Amino acid sequence: MSMFDKLKSMLKGHESQAEKGIDKAGDMVDERTQGKYSGHVDTGQEKLKDQLRDDRPPQ
Numbered sequence: 001m002s003m004f005d006k007l008k009s010m011l012k013g014h015e016s017q018a019e020k021g022i023d024k025a026g027d028m029v030d031e032r033t034q035g036k037y038s039g040h041v042d043t044g045q046e047k048l049k050d051q052l053r054d055d056r057p058p059q
Contacts (some may be wrong), residue, residue, distance in 0.1 A: 008052060015052055022048050 011018045026045040030038050 004051065008054075011052065018052055019049055022052075 022045050026041045029041050033041075
């Protein structure tokens, strides 16, 4: 079981709070980099959210 799978099991039932945290962290990065990497940050945020929503069993 990977570290991300363990994290997902810990966050089970709190997905909305985790997504808010991902958004807040992305906003902080955008603020500190003055939006220079906003496209990359947005992509990373979406990939993390997709991983949290993924209900496949761990490999």
